[in-house]
Amino acid sequence: MNAIDKTKPTEEKRSRYSAGVMEYRKMGYWQPDYEPKDTDVIAVFRITPQDGVDEIEAAAAVAGESSTATWTVVWTDRLTACDKYRAKCYRVDPVPNGPGSWFAYIAYDLDLFENGSIANLSASIIGNVFGFKPLKALRLEDMRLPVAYIKTFDGPATGIVVERERLDKFGRPLLGATVKPKLGLSGRNYGRVVYEALKGGLDFTKDDENINSQQFMHWRDRFLYCMEAVNKAQAASGEIKGTYLNVTAGTMEEMYERAEFAKNLGSSIIMIDLIIGYTAIQSMAKWCRRNDMILHLHRAGHSTYTRQKNHGVSFRVITKWMRLAGVDHIHAGTVVGKLEGDPHTTKGYYDLCREDFVPQNLAHGIFFDQPWASTRKLMPVASGGIHAGQMHQLIDLLGEDVVLQFGGGTIGHPMGIQAGATANRVALEAMILARNEGRDLLGEGPEILKEAARHCMPLKQALETWKDVTFNYTSTDTPDFVPQATAAE
Amino acid sequence: MRLTQGAFSFLPDLTDEQIAKQVQYCIDKGWAVNIEFTDDPHPRNTYWELWGHPMFDVPDAAGVMFELNECRKAYKGRHYIRVSAFDATHTWESLRLSFLTDRPADEPGFVLERQEIDGRSIRYTTRAYAANRPEGARY
Numbered sequence: 001m002n003a004i005d006k007t008k009p010t011e012e013k014r015s016r017y018s019a020g021v022m023e024y025r026k027m028g029y030w031q032p033d034y035e036p037k038d039t040d041v042i043a044v045f046r047i048t049p050q051d052g053v054d055e056i057e058a059a060a061a062v063a064g065e066s067s068t069a070t071w072t073v074v075w076t077d078r079l080t081a082c083d084k085y086r087a088k089c090y091r092v093d094p095v096p097n098g099p100g101s102w103f104a105y106i107a108y109d110l111d112l113f114e115n116g117s118i119a120n121l122s123a124s125i126i127g128n129v130f131g132f133k134p135l136k137a138l139r140l141e142d143m144r145l146p147v148a149y150i151k152t153f154d155g156p157a158t159g160i161v162v163e164r165e166r167l168d169k170f171g172r173p174l175l176g177a178t179v180k181p182k183l184g185l186s187g188r189n190y191g192r193v194v195y196e197a198l199k200g201g202l203d204f205t206k207d208d209e210n211i212n213s214q215q216f217m218h219w220r221d222r223f224l225y226c227m228e229a230v231n232k233a234q235a236a237s238g239e240i241k242g243t244y245l246n247v248t249a250g251t252m253e254e255m256y257e258r259a260e261f262a263k264n265l266g267s268s269i270i271m272i273d274l275i276i277g278y279t280a281i282q283s284m285a286k287w288c289r290r291n292d293m294i295l296h297l298h299r300a301g302h303s304t305y306t307r308q309k310n311h312g313v314s315f316r317v318i319t320k321w322m323r324l325a326g327v328d329h330i331h332a333g334t335v336v337g338k339l340e341g342d343p344h345t346t347k348g349y350y351d352l353c354r355e356d357f358v359p360q361n362l363a364h365g366i367f368f369d370q371p372w373a374s375t376r377k378l379m380p381v382a383s384g385g386i387h388a389g390q391m392h393q394l395i396d397l398l399g400e401d402v403v404l405q406f407g408g409g410t411i412g413h414p415m416g417i418q419a420g421a422t423a424n425r426v427a428l429e430a431m432i433l434a435r436n437e438g439r440d441l442l443g444e445g446p447e448i449l450k451e452a453a454r455h456c457m458p459l460k461q462a463l464e465t466w467k468d469v470t471f472n473y474t475s476t477d478t479p480d481f482v483p484q485a486t487a488a489e
Numbered sequence: 490m491r492l493t494q495g496a497f498s499f500l501p502d503l504t505d506e507q508i509a510k511q512v513q514y515c516i517d518k519g520w521a522v523n524i525e526f527t528d529d530p531h532p533r534n535t536y537w538e539l540w541g542h543p544m545f546d547v548p549d550a551a552g553v554m555f556e557l558n559e560c561r562k563a564y565k566g567r568h569y570i571r572v573s574a575f576d577a578t579h580t581w582e583s584l585r586l587s588f589l590t591d592r593p594a595d596e597p598g599f600v601l602e603r604q605e606i607d608g609r610s611i612r613y614t615t616r617a618y619a620a621n622r623p624e625g626a627r628y
Contacts, residue, residue: 161583168532170573171496171586201499224609231613235601238492238617240532266613356580374580425499433497433507436514436586455501 021072024060028083029069034090036107042144043108043125044367048101048137048310055092058134059104063087065129067112084109096480101310103141103367115152118278118321126313137311144368145320150375153324157288157295159376160354160401163328166268166294167203167240172432173400174203175424176244178383178407182208187217191225193417197410198233198241200421205229206383206405207246209273209300219249219258227265244271244296244329252280259287269294269328274318275301278325285326296381297327309477316345316365319352323378330378335397337385342475343397353378354401365479379403387466388427388459392445395431404428414465419458426456490598492530495571495588505554508572508590512550515574520585521545522553523575524560526568528593528627530617543575557590565591567628593619593628 014020016027024030036042043066049058061069067087068077091105114120130138164170179185179193194205205226213219226243234241247258247270255272262270270293272284281297288295305312315332322330332349333341348364354377358370382398383405394404406424413420430452435441439448453460497503503511515522522544525537540560547553553572560570573587597618604612619627 161581165583168494168535168587169496170584171588201493220609224611227613228611231601231615234532235599235615236490238490238530238532238599239494265610377580422499429497429499433500433503433511437507437510438514452500456499 017073017075017078019073019075023057024064024069025057027060027064027069027073028086029063029067029089030056030060031088031090034088034107036090037109039110039146039148040107041110041113041121041146041149042368043106044141044143045104045106046095046101046139046141046310047104047135050134050136053134055102055104059089059092059102059106061132061134062104062129062138063089063106065132066106066125066127067108085112087112098480101137110146110148113149116154116282118282118325122278122321139309139311140313140317142314142365142367143317143320144370145324147371147373150324150371150373153375154285154289154326155323155375156328156378157285157293157326158328160379161377163294163379167242169203169240171400172428173395173398174379174403175201175421175428176204176206176381176383176403176405177202177410177421178206178208178405179211180407180411182211183214184216187221187225190217190222191229193411194226194243195229195233196417197421198230198243199236200410200418201425202410202421203239204242204244204269204403206244206296207271209246209248209298211246212248220261223258223261223265223267227267230267240268242268242294244269246271246273246298247284248273248276252283255280255284256287259284259291259293263291263293267293269296271296271298272327273298273300278321281322281325281327288328289326294328295326296329297322297331299331307476309480314365314477316348316352319349319378320370323353323372323375328379329381329403331383332380334382334384334386334394336390336393336470337382342478345475345477345479347397350380350398350402353380354399363479377401381405383407387469388423388462389449389466389469391427391431391449392441395435396441400432409462409466412465413458414461415458420462422456423458423462426452426459427462490596492569492589492592492596494530494532496586497588502592503588503590508557509550509554511586511588512553512572515586516547516550516553518574518576518585520574520576522547523573524553524557524570525573526560526564526570528568528624529620530569530596531599531615531620537569537571561591566594568593595628
């Protein structure tokens with residue numbers, strides 16, 4: 001019998017595929033000379049290694065654990081074109097003003113990913129690696145998605161251009177409101193809010209993220225009363241109106257049933273929540289494209305992983321995934337409202353939704369040039385704590401291809417919901433008219449609103465009611481490249 | 490009722506000076522300006538009658554305002570007239586602005602017809618009162 005040599009080979013003698021543990025950087029996951037190919041997926045992570053762990057080894061480990069590696073050498077690598085399949089970390093930079101953390105750039109060969117599957121892409125990139133012990137924290141900051149991969153997805157079911165054509169609304173933001181209180185209304189009472197808001201001048205009303213089918217309101221009741229309200233408001237105004245019927249449910253079968261019912265009632269739009277998961281979102285997007293339906297996505301749950309800059313997944317990555325996955329609307333921040341949103345970072349999200357080519361812009365948190373190759377455009381939605389008195393800031397910050405959603409800012413109007421809706425619509429139209437005439441919105445905004453209020457009592461009352469409301473807090477998620485002012489003025 | 494299609498229907502009717510400024514904005518953006526009219530205001534009536542071709546190469550708003558006034562001479566008071574702007578840029582290739590400039594003196598509005606069908610479902614039809622009369626004799 002041959003004796004087994006149990007002595008460990010020395011480092012010099014040891015080959016790449018000898019059994020045992022080897023540093024990730026030596027296994028091919030650190031390649032500082034690597035030039036990413038046009039077809040590579042590139043991810044940039046913010047890594048915070050445990051004390052004593054070298055940043056290069058940590059970055060190489062992230063590359064390894066998010067692609068082919070396991071903790072030890074396996075001979076079965078040699079049955080594959082393993083050099084191709086290994087992710088390659090090619091660059092590690094210290095985070096400016098962020099001691100102990102680094103930006104690690106990792107390139108992935110396109111063959112690592114299944115066509116048209118966010119589930120597969122995310123299972124690799126954020127699958128195991130976020131729990132890896134040698135790291136204190138890890139954040140996926142941005143991804144460069146190659147055109148070759150983008151073209152394997154359908155993209156938004158409808159897109160901004162066709163949505164506007166279907167609604168016959170051009171040249172101004174769309175207006176919406178979330179029905180409040182978000183829980184507890186019966187179907188009949190809920191429809192009342194929808195009717196008042198749409199008749200008053202809004203284009204859309206919206207179910208909230210947690211309105212599904214509870215004891216106080218069966219979903220079929222809500223859909224029936226809402227469609228009565230939509231049609232009645234449509235006839236009263238001669239304009240297309242809609243309400244986002246939330247079809248989020250416990251199973252795909254139930255979601256399809258609700259979506260079919262919405263379609264049969266003539267709804268132009270349905271809604272889902274981000275928490276249903278990437279595969280369910282893609283399935284619903286395919287259903288919407290087959291059924292001429294606009295698909296609204298509420299980003300419920302995202303702040304659990306997007307808000308802290310040392311750990312999680314940046315919302316800009318989620319935005320890119322959702323444009324691929326095929327939703328038509330996505331909540332992307334208001335800057336001035338009640339929810340998290342640094343102005344530069346938010347601008348980055350809006351660009352990723354609406355532009356066909358987004359150039360690198362580190363001040364906006366955009367790490368890479370991102371071509372979209374004619375993928376349909378995704379309508380961003382600004383919702384949460386905004387009111388008519390901020391109209392000039394909203395249009396200046398967010399542009400015109402956006403849904404502005406005033407929930408409290410419509411329903412909380414002292415003279416009622418119709419008055420609240422009218423105030424918002426008049427403020428919006430006056431501001432767009434003024435902008436197109438070349439007036440300076442930020443300088444003259446309050447004056448423009450005051451002029452418009454002269455022929456619109458509801459606007460006058462709205463400006464009076466909410467004149468002092470601002471949410472001026474420091475943002476937690478800001479790019480680390482330029483000094484940031486968090487404006488909510 | 491007041492038909493609220495178009496970008497500025499919640500404001501008082503635009504003056505010609507205001508219309509000209511919007512038209513100039515569109516021309517400065519490189520968009521083609523188009524004048525259309527109809528006496529069928531149904532919200533799904535996409536194809537209003539064209540007043541000539543979309544104006545691709547007019548240098549300033551004066552030319553559009555001239556055509557708008559010609560259109561008014563023929564149809565004002567009896568039809569809706571709208572101005573829209575078309576952007577031929579890649580990935581848009583659609584309208585970028587659309588607003589009413591003129592509306593009939595009297596707008597009777599729409600009736601909402603309900604057809605009760607399976608279970609509690611209802612099939613809705615919106616019909617303009619004016620559309621009961623023949624085209625050209627509605628307002």
